[in-house]
Every structure is written in C-alpha cells, then in structure tokens.
Amino acid sequence: MRVLAIGDIHGCLGAFDHLLEWVVPTPGDKLITLGDYVDRGPDSRGVLDRLLELRQRLNLICLRGNHEQMMVEAYRGGRSEKKMWLGVGGEQTLASYGVVPGSATFDAVPREHWDFLEHDLVNYHESELFIFVHATVYCDMPLDEQPEEILLWDFFPDAMRHCSGKTVICGHTSQKSGEPKVVPGAVCIDTFAHGGGWLTCLDAINGRYWQTDQLGRRREGRLEFGEPGA
Numbered sequence: 001m002r003v004l005a006i007g008d009i010h011g012c013l014g015a016f017d018h019l020l021e022w023v024v025p026t027p028g029d030k031l032i033t034l035g036d037y038v039d040r041g042p043d044s045r046g047v048l049d050r051l052l053e054l055r056q057r058l059n060l061i062c063l064r065g066n067h068e069q070m071m072v073e074a075y076r077g078g079r080s081e082k083k084m085w086l087g088v089g090g091e092q093t094l095a096s097y098g099v100v101p102g103s104a105t106f107d108a109v110p111r112e113h114w115d116f117l118e119h120d121l122v123n124y125h126e127s128e129l130f131i132f133v134h135a136t137v138y139c140d141m142p143l144d145e146q147p148e149e150i151l152l153w154d155f156f157p158d159a160m161r162h163c164s165g166k167t168v169i170c171g172h173t174s175q176k177s178g179e180p181k182v183v184p185g186a187v188c189i190d191t192f193a194h195g196g197g198w199l200t201c202l203d204a205i206n207g208r209y210w211q212t213d214q215l216g217r218r219r220e221g222r223l224e225f226g227e228p229g230a
Helices: 013-023 044-055 066-076 079-096 111-120 148-153
Strands: 003-006 030-033 059-062 124-126 130-133 167-170 181-183 186-188 199-203 208-212 218-222
Touching (some): 003 013, 013 199, 066 079, 066 111, 066 148
Parallel strands (some): 003 030, 030 059, 130 167, 167 186
Antiparallel strands (some): 003 199, 124 130, 199 208, 208 218
C-alpha cells in the first residue's frame, strides 16, 4: 500500500487530473489531500466534483484547508466574511460555477458541495508514522488538543518535530520555487500550483514525488526526510 499525499490544488483541475493519470492511485493505496481545493485557480467546481467522484472508488481522506473554511464562513456569515473570501480567490471560485463577476451569489453552488465542505472534511489525519495536516501543528501538543487556527492557518516553520516522533506532511505555505521543502520533522508539499508552479503528490513511505502543472508537464524526484522523529 502506498501512502500518497497531494498538496494544495487551488482550483487547478488540469494539474490534478494530469497527476492522477500519472500516479494512478488504486483502492489499495491511501490517498490524503491536504486541503485548499478551492480559490485562485480556474476550476474549483471541477476539483470538488473530482474529489466527490474519487471518494466513491478510492481510500480517500480529504483534509480541510483555510480556504474551505473561509468559503463556508462566507456562505454562513455576513458581509465581512464574504468580502474577505472574495478577495483571496472567492471570485474565481464563484466564476467556476458560472456566477457573473460582481454578483457574488452562492445559489449556483450545489448542495452536495456544501455538504462536502461543511461535513466531510477533517482537520488532520494521523497514521502510525505520519501526521497529515493542512498548515502546521504545535509540536508539544497532542493532535486532538490542537487549535484549529494552527492546523489551518499557521505558516511552515524552520522545524516541526512533533512530540509523537511522527513526520508532519503539510501544505499551505506556498513554495514558489516549485520544490517541496524539508525541515527537521516535517515536509511541505504546497508547490504553488495556482501560481504557475507545480502540483505535488508525495509517497510518504519512500519519499518519491510526482509533479504536474496545468499544461500537463511532468517531473519527479525523491525526498530524504529521514526516519520519523530522527
């Protein structure tokens, strides 16, 4: 069984589909998407549709990112929440549903998408060797005690050695170089897909990674992030 993590997709359905075609995840793999499926890229609706389809046939765990949180808060909240979300990619998300720019209505977003965003995402996933989270963790705190703000919003530090000894695999902090970033105890695989960079899938067990972009280009490599807790 492979343990596959995919970084921030941000509406880049083309890169996501190219990556799935190359990596070919199977029902025997565990596939973890690290959040930020919506905003900034051109096809947030298509990305959510693809995730819903993949859940029907793969062992897929979908984490919550801060952009999913903002989208739901914009939907449930008032003018200030909506204004904030629209300014960080919400306009592009609504456009993917056919909403005319400036109208800012949620009517075109299907109920199954809201159900997914509100009820089907998790803030973290912990396995025997790894912690998967959108942003970061407090290193001295068990996962079930972590503040949501840290899990969804904090930026990638120079080291993240969790007290469990497990390696943290996360996204959120865009690596504009296009290369995954390894620090003691953690690796960040948000490689700036929406900004002309790459979408990354990492095999957490052996360190191999695959990258694709919106144009269908491919590249791959291997990370050395040591034994968990080393």
